[in-house]
Amino acid sequence: xxxxxxxPQSMFIQEGExxxxxxxxxxxxxxxxxxxxxxxxxxxxxIALYKAGELTSNGRLTAQFGITRKDSFLNISxxxxxxxxxxxxxxxxxxxxxxxxxxxxxxxxx
Amino acid sequence: GAGVSxxxxxxxxxxxxxxxxxCDPISGHTAxxxxxxxxxxxxxxxxxxxxxxxxxxxxLPSDRFSAxxxxxxxxxxxxxxxxQEDSAVYLCASSFLGQGGDTQYFGPGTRLTVL
Numbered sequence: 208x209x210x211x212x213x214x215p216q217s218m219f220i221q222e223g224e225x226x227x228x229x230x231x232x233x234x235x236x237x238x239x240x241x242x243x244x245x246x247x248x249x250x251x252x253x254i255a256l257y258k259a260g261e262l263t264s265n266g267r268l269t270a271q272f273g274i275t276r277k278d279s280f281l282n283i284s285x286x287x288x289x290x291x292x293x294x295x296x297x298x299x300x301x302x303x304x305x306x307x308x309x310x311x312x313x314x315x316x317x
Numbered sequence: 318g319a320g321v322s323x324x325x326x327x328x329x330x331x332x333x334x335x336x337x338x339x340c341d342p343i344s345g346h347t348a349x350x351x352x353x354x355x356x357x358x359x360x361x362x363x364x365x366x367x368x369x370x371x372x373x374x375x376x377l378p379s380d381r382f383s384a385x386x387x388x389x390x391x392x393x394x395x396x397x398x399x400x401q402e403d404s405a406v407y408l409c410a411s412s413f414l415g416q417g418g419d420t421q422y423f424g425p426g427t428r429l430t431v432l
Contacts, residue, residue, distance in 0.1 A: 211359070249321070249408050249423030250360070295359060304350070304373060305421065307359035 210234075211296055213308035222317050224286055228294055230308050231278045236298030239272050239279040240305070244293045253294075254281070286315050319343075321424035323409050329430045330399055338394045338427045340409030346422075348415025349392050351384060354406040354426070363407075366392060367415050399431045 212231045220226050230239075238257050242250035254265050256272035256279060263270055269282045283290055293310040300306070322341045330336050342349050348367055352360040362376040366386045377383070381399075386392040396403055406428050410421040 213359075216357075247425065249410070249425050251423070252420055255420065297360075304362050304365055305352075305360070306362065307352075309357070309359040 211298060211306055211308035213294075213296055213311050215311065216309070217312045217314065219314045219316065220286055222286055222288060222315050225282060225284045226286060226313065227283075228281045228296075228311050229278065230280070230296030232298055232306075233277070234298070235276040236300070236306075237276070238299035239270075240297045240299060241268075241270050241279070241281045242295045242297060242307075244295065244310070246292075250295055283313075286313075288315050288317055291315050321409055321411055321422055323407075323424040323427050325427060326425065327428045327430075329432065331432050332401060333398055335395065335397045336399055336429065338396075338407050338429070340392045340394070340411075340424060342390065342392070342409070342411030343422055344390075346411035346413050347389065348412045348419065348421075349386055350410040350412075350421060351392070351394050352408045352410065353378075354408055356405075360408060363394070365415070396429075399429075401431050404429055404431045 240255045241253045244250040254270040259276050260274050261272045267284045293312050295310045296308045297305040324339045350365050351363040354360045364384050365373040368389050369386050381397045384394045406426040408426045410423045412419040412421045
C-alpha cells in the first residue's frame with residue numbers, strides 16, 4: 208500500500224532556529240498537506256500544496272511540493288516555543304482520503 | 318457547532334465488550350472520514366462517507382468494525398467484541414465536498430482503551 212516516510216521520529220531545536228522536515232512517498236500524490244497536532248487535539252492543517260513544484264508560505268512556515276510528486280518539505284523559520292508538537296505530512300488521493308506519515312515530534316528549547 | 322466534535326473523549330472498556338464512538342461533523346459538510354491513530358504512529362484511514370453512503374470502507378481492519386452515518390450528519394463507529402489491539406485514538410474529520418484538494422477538519426478524537 209501507499210506509504211509516506213518521515214524521519215527522524217523526533218527533532219530538538221533551540222528557540223529561534225530554523226528547522227526543515229522532509230516527507231517522501233513510494234507513490235505519486237496529487238495533493239500534499241502538512242498538519243500539526245497538539246496533545247489531546249486533532250491535527251490542524253498548516254499548508255496544502257496542489258501542484259508539482261509549488262512553493263507556499265504561511266507566516267513562518269514554507270512548504271514545497273516536489274517536482275516528482277513523491278516528496279515534500281516543510282520549513283519553519285525562527286522557531287518559537289508554541290511550535291512544539293507533532294508534524295504530519297499527508298498525501299491526498301482522488302476522494303481526498305489522506306495517507307499520513309508517522310509524524311515528527313518537534314521540541315523547542317527556550 | 319463551530320468545529321467537528323466527538324464523544325466520548327475517553328472510553329475505557331473491557332475486552333470483548335462493544336463500543337460506539339460518535340462524530341458530529343461541521344454543519345453542511347458532505348464528506349466524513351474516520352481515522353485511527355495508534356501510539357507513535359500516523360493516522361490510519363478507516364472509512365469515508367459521502368452523504369450517508371460509504372464508497373470507501375477499505376481501511377476497516379476487520380468485520381468487528383462498522384460505521385454508519387444518518388441524515389448526512391452524525392456518524393457512529395462501532396467496534397464489536399473489542400480487543401486490546403483496538404486501543405487507539407479514533408479521529409473523525411469532515412470536509413465540504415470530499416473532492417481532491419478539499420480541506421479536512423479534524424475533531425479532538427476519542428481515546429479508546431481496551432483492558
